[in-house]
Amino acid sequence: GAGVSQSPSNKVTEKGKDVELRCDPISGHTALYWYRQSLGQGLEFLIYFQGNSAPDKSGLPSDRFSAERTGGSVSTLTIQRTQQEDSAVYLCASSAARGQGEPPYTFGSGTRLTVV
Amino acid sequence: AQSVAQPEDQVNVAEGNPLTVKCTYSVSGNPYLFWYVQYPNRGLQFLLKYITGDNLVKGSYGFEAEFNKSQTSFHLKKPSALVSDSALYFCAVRDILKGSYIPTFGRGTSLIVHP
Numbered sequence: 266g267a268g269v270s271q272s273p274s275n276k277v278t279e280k281g282k283d284v285e286l287r288c289d290p291i292s293g294h295t296a297l298y299w300y301r302q303s304l305g306q307g308l309e310f311l312i313y314f315q316g317n318s319a320p321d322k323s324g325l326p327s328d329r330f331s332a333e334r335t336g337g338s339v340s341t342l343t344i345q346r347t348q349q350e351d352s353a354v355y356l357c358a359s360s361a362a363r364g365q366g367e368p369p370y371t372f373g374s375g376t377r378l379t380v381v
Numbered sequence: 382a383q384s385v386a387q388p389e390d391q392v393n394v395a396e397g398n399p400l401t402v403k404c405t406y407s408v409s410g411n412p413y414l415f416w417y418v419q420y421p422n423r424g425l426q427f428l429l430k431y432i433t434g435d436n437l438v439k440g441s442y443g444f445e446a447e448f449n450k451s452q453t454s455f456h457l458k459k460p461s462a463l464v465s466d467s468a469l470y471f472c473a474v475r476d477i478l479k480g481s482y483i484p485t486f487g488r489g490t491s492l493i494v495h496p
Contacts, residue, residue: 269424296482305390307488308425308471321483356424369415370484372424 269373290359302354383476387487402457410478419469
């Protein structure tokens with residue numbers, strides 16, 4: 266597609282349930298990033314993919330969080346046993362290969378996760 | 382480590398007046414600097430970037446930013462604000478020397494332009 270697509274746009278889940286958030290990057294973009302945006306906290310880096318591998322997953326807040334990327338395209342962020350503090354907007358961004366200069370990051374509209 | 386600070390949570394300006402949204406950064410080497418804007422319930426949209434060259438960078442929607450190495454700043458500016466500029470603005474930095482591929486974003490500054 267023309268932009269970065271994230272689904273669902275909104276998700277309400279009960280505490281303790283698992284959730285999966287999906288990101289479909291721009292076709293051909295090799296780099297993919299997940300960020301979390303909490304009220305008043307700015308953007309918190311979670312994980313970075315280059316192709317299918319994740320050279321930097323240092324931002325994942327706990328082992329309840331995991332992510333994968335298949336076929337160098339779609340990525341799924343999974344949160345197990347959700348807690349109320351996981352409530353936030355989860356943003357995905359993609360960018361082209363760095364051999365093309367310093368390309369800007371294109372963001373999706375995000376998934377608003379509410380844990381009740 | 383790379384970091385970026387946006388010292389103002391909110392900036393208020395009257396329509397037609399010039400606006401400035403402040404950003405300072407810290408890196409070990411040379412910075413790549415970015416500004417993004419976020420409208421309600423939307424993702425972040427790219428405004429402009431500084432990589433190298435002219436310290437004054439022009440971007441989308443009439444915005445510009447000035448890179449100041451001695452003050453480690455990259456303030457966003459616009460000569461004449463519009464009500465439609467009201468949004469959340471994020472500054473971001475990536476440290477070239479550090480070799481990091483991860484941009485660090487500031488906490489964001491809410492710009493409110495009054496009619």
